[in-house]
Amino acid sequence: MVMEWWDLGATLxxxxxxxxxxxxxxxxxxxxxxxxMKFTIPSRFVSPLGFLxxxxxxxxxxxxxxxxxxxxxxEPILDRAWDSVERINDTIPFGFHLRNIHYHASNAMVxxxxxxxxxxxxxxxYKIRNEILWVTGIILGVLTILEAFxxxxxxxxxxxxxxxxxxxxxxxxIPVLGPDMREAFFGGGFSxxxxxxxxxxxxxxPIAMLGLMVVHFPRFLxxxxxxxxxxxxxxxxxxGVFPVDLGLKFDPNVPPGITVPEWYLTGLYAFLxxxxxxxxxxxxxxxxxxxxxxxxxxxxxxxxxxxxxxPIITAVGITSLAQxxxxxxxxxxxxxxxxKSLLERLVIDPIFFYIVMVLLVPLSFGFTYMMIKLAKxxxxxxxxxxxxxxGKGPINLPAKWVYIIFIGLLIFQIYLNISAYYAVLSxxxxxxxxxxxxxxxxxxxxFHIYRHGRAMEKAPPPLPPKPAxxxxxxxxxxxxxxxxxxxxxxxxxxxxxxxxxxARPSLASSQNTKSSSIRSGGQTDSSASREAGTSQExxxxxEIDDLDKAxxxxxx
Amino acid sequence: xxxxxxxxxxxGKVSRRDFLKLMAAAGTxxxxxxxxxxxxxxxNPTGQVSARAKVELPDGSQANLSSFPVNHSEAVxxxxxxxxxLNKEAFRTWQFIRLPEELGxxxxxxxxxxxxxxxxxxLWCLWKxxxxxxxxxxxxxxxxxxxxxxxxxxxxxxASLQSPPSNVLPMLDLESDQSGAIWIKPPNWSPxxxxxVGFGRYLKE
Numbered sequence: 001m002v003m004e005w006w007d008l009g010a011t012l013x014x015x016x017x018x019x020x021x022x023x024x025x026x027x028x029x030x031x032x033x034x035x036x037m038k039f040t041i042p043s044r045f046v047s048p049l050g051f052l053x054x055x056x057x058x059x060x061x062x063x064x065x066x067x068x069x070x071x072x073x074x075e076p077i078l079d080r081a082w083d084s085v086e087r088i089n090d091t092i093p094f095g096f097h098l099r100n101i102h103y104h105a106s107n108a109m110v111x112x113x114x115x116x117x118x119x120x121x122x123x124x125x126y127k128i129r130n131e132i133l134w135v136t137g138i139i140l141g142v143l144t145i146l147e148a149f150x151x152x153x154x155x156x157x158x159x160x161x162x163x164x165x166x167x168x169x170x171x172x173x174i175p176v177l178g179p180d181m182r183e184a185f186f187g188g189g190f191s192x193x194x195x196x197x198x199x200x201x202x203x204x205x206p207i208a209m210l211g212l213m214v215v216h217f218p219r220f221l222x223x224x225x226x227x228x229x230x231x232x233x234x235x236x237x238x239x240g241v242f243p244v245d246l247g248l249k250f251d252p253n254v255p256p257g258i259t260v261p262e263w264y265l266t267g268l269y270a271f272l273x274x275x276x277x278x279x280x281x282x283x284x285x286x287x288x289x290x291x292x293x294x295x296x297x298x299x300x301x302x303x304x305x306x307x308x309x310x311p312i313i314t315a316v317g318i319t320s321l322a323q324x325x326x327x328x329x330x331x332x333x334x335x336x337x338x339x340k341s342l343l344e345r346l347v348i349d350p351i352f353f354y355i356v357m358v359l360l361v362p363l364s365f366g367f368t369y370m371m372i373k374l375a376k377x378x379x380x381x382x383x384x385x386x387x388x389x390x391g392k393g394p395i396n397l398p399a400k401w402v403y404i405i406f407i408g409l410l411i412f413q414i415y416l417n418i419s420a421y422y423a424v425l426s427x428x429x430x431x432x433x434x435x436x437x438x439x440x441x442x443x444x445x446x447f448h449i450y451r452h453g454r455a456m457e458k459a460p461p462p463l464p465p466k467p468a469x470x471x472x473x474x475x476x477x478x479x480x481x482x483x484x485x486x487x488x489x490x491x492x493x494x495x496x497x498x499x500x501x502x503a504r505p506s507l508a509s510s511q512n513t514k515s516s517s518i519r520s521g522g523q524t525d526s527s528a529s530r531e532a533g534t535s536q537e538x539x540x541x542x543e544i545d546d547l548d549k550a551x552x553x554x555x556x
Numbered sequence: 557x558x559x560x561x562x563x564x565x566x567x568g569k570v571s572r573r574d575f576l577k578l579m580a581a582a583g584t585x586x587x588x589x590x591x592x593x594x595x596x597x598x599x600n601p602t603g604q605v606s607a608r609a610k611v612e613l614p615d616g617s618q619a620n621l622s623s624f625p626v627n628h629s630e631a632v633x634x635x636x637x638x639x640x641x642l643n644k645e646a647f648r649t650w651q652f653i654r655l656p657e658e659l660g661x662x663x664x665x666x667x668x669x670x671x672x673x674x675x676x677x678x679l680w681c682l683w684k685x686x687x688x689x690x691x692x693x694x695x696x697x698x699x700x701x702x703x704x705x706x707x708x709x710x711x712x713x714x715a716s717l718q719s720p721p722s723n724v725l726p727m728l729d730l731e732s733d734q735s736g737a738i739w740i741k742p743p744n745w746s747p748x749x750x751x752x753v754g755f756g757r758y759l760k761e
Contacts (some may be wrong), residue, residue: 034570079641091691163681165754170724172747172755179745179752180599188600189753252646254695255698274715342699343714 012467024033027112038220040289042449051222052116057213058228066102067202075197078191081156082249100239106148108235112262114142121317124305126297138218138293143209145264150201154194157247164193166272173278226444233440242435258334266331267324273349308372319364323357402453409446413439566661577600583750605635608739611652618710621664621736627656629685631674634728634740648729649674653685656692659706666732672708672725675754676701678715709759721758728752
């Protein structure tokens with residue numbers, strides 16, 4: 001092949017001492033705990049649903065870095081906490097950026113973790129000995145929410161004070177031990193609360209989460225650079241468009257404005273607003289919800305994985321989603337009629353509220369029943385009709401155009417760099433943050449185009465159209481590079497090479513590829529080893545399709 | 557030989573090996589028992605006051621039966637620390653009230669005085685006592701919770717809707733000496749005792 005100046009992969013082929021050193025380090029990883037992991041960098045677009053867990057982890061790392069930087073200026077002291085946050089926000093260079101990224105990333109982490117959980121739930125991926133992953137995941141989710149919660153408490157704005165008072169009174173309300181627990185964990189007053197919530201936020205909870213993550217990490221991991229960049233960019237763009245406000249400094253002598261907690265707690269807030277017993281509404285109900293989630297894998301006895309084949313479990317999931325959505329919205333809603341007393345506006349009628357909650361159960365079950373019927377109907381129709389050969393046609397850009405777009409994006413990045421710089425200079429911090437977010441997105445696009453180009457380069461020339469399936473297309477390239485191409489095939493449309501591989505799982509597993517696959521990093525034989533891992537786990541089963549899905553499930 | 561080994565609970569006899577295991581387990585537990593007491597590291601010790609303390613008015617003097625006016629209140633810091641920032645904290649502010657005449661404020665003994673936590677049980681704003689005719693009650697500026705000065709119970713507003721103990725203010729027990737000076741007795745910070753600041757107290761009948 002002729003080397004051209006735009007052949008970006010070319011430089012990697014010559015090995016200088018730095019490259020050699022990096023490879024040496026990479027091989028040394030073999031002797032560490034990471035050797036058990038199979039790490040894939042996909043070489044084409046993959047649905048992020050399969051690796052939402054990895055995205056959650058990446059956001060966790062973003063939060064760790066921005067949080068560690070914020071620690072340099074934040075002061076967890078009663079009369080200085082809010083002022084120090086104000087200083088970070090208003091005077092310290094790029095404090096605004098870091099605080100906004102930290103805030104929006106915390107919301108993103110809770111959101112992505114929730115999506116991750118529900119995706120795993122509906123696709124039945126907590127089965128086949130993944131129960132430990134599920135249980136640690138639920139605990140991690142609870143800790144994530146606590147982490148986010150303690151984070152916005154230590155700003156000590158009016159809203160933070162409201163949150164602290166609710167947390168403390170819920171702890172107090174625990175029978176027998178409550179007041180002592182509050183005294184022991186939160187201390188005796190505002191000064192203690194801030195300092196201790198701070199220690200929870202920056203040390204105890206993250207360290208517990210890291211420990212749990214070690215257990216929670218599956219053996220198959222996907223790190224998709226463009227998707228990670230797109231998420232990071234989206235967080236920054238959100239920060240630019242909706243910069244988080246400081247709130248007013250808490251003063252016990254000044255009536256606070258009406259505030260509601262963050263969105264992941266408004267559901268709980270709606271329960272508290274019924275003014276029922278604090279322990280029941282604020283501790284027992286959420287506890288029951290978490291407990292239900294914890295035991296789900298041990299209750300679910302269905303032999304199949306798809307949501308369509310597990311009607312009761314799906315219905316329970318839909319019910320929980322419906323109830324979460326309704327209570328979350330209800331928690332936000334405050335009667336706008338200012339003629340009424342504050343109490344009338346705030347208190348939710350418990351009878352009405354609980355009736356709605358109960359009504360959602362049959363509604364959700366009915367909805368699930370309908371959805372399953374429709375889905376199965378569509379399935380059988382699709383089977384009856386002759387297969388559409390095209391489906392989603394792949395976009396095949398000529399290589400020349402790939403490079404033109406690539407260069408265009410590069411120029412756009414330079415332009416964005418300049419405008420982000422000028423935005424900071426003129427004090428438009430949120431605009432600058434927005435542009436940096438855009439830059440991340442452009443980088444994601446560039447990376448995608450780049451790997452698309454590389455894949456095109458390696459792909460075999462297009463085949464002449466044949467009437468039926470071509471089981472053995474002549475492949476001019478070594479098998480390995482094609483295998484990469486099949487890593488992220490979604491299960492619905494198995495391609496020919498994948499079937500080929502399925503035919504020889506014993507071969508792949510016998511190669512003892514465990515250690516070599518780590519180094520591969522998705523460049524060479526990761527697909528083969530992945531298949532091998534899957535087949536080692538589940539050799540004897542007949543439901544290859546479902547199990548294949550399950551194999552994918554462990555990514556992320 | 558394994559099959560001949562006696563199961564530990566058969567005939568009430570414990571094998572030597574099991575006995576040693578039991579001792580090892582007991583030793584492990586005993587080793588860590590001293591650390592249970594270390595849990596005292598967690599609660600804030602400044603909240604624990606073992607001696608009686610003065611009712612120190614904002615002007616620095618000690619409250620006295622004979623000089624404190626009827627139907628009047630002052631904010632008192634308790635427990636007072638050496639740190640001025642901590643002394644400003646809401647959780648250390650208490651409302652020291654001499655009841656109005658109709659509630660027995662004229663009695664020249666300790667029964668005419670009350671001392672409640674100023675932290676409103678609803679959302680922790682600072683309420684205070686209003687002596688004006690027609691009011692004569694504790695009022696929270698934030699969401700309008702009203703407190704009965706006689707018992708510390710919320711009778712209107714959001715705090716009154718909270719279930720016990722979160723509808724009755726924490727209260728300190730007072731005593732006076734021969735000179736009429738008023739003292740605060742050592743508190744018992746539990747819902748069944750003097751109450752928990754910001755949370756409440758069970759009203760004793």
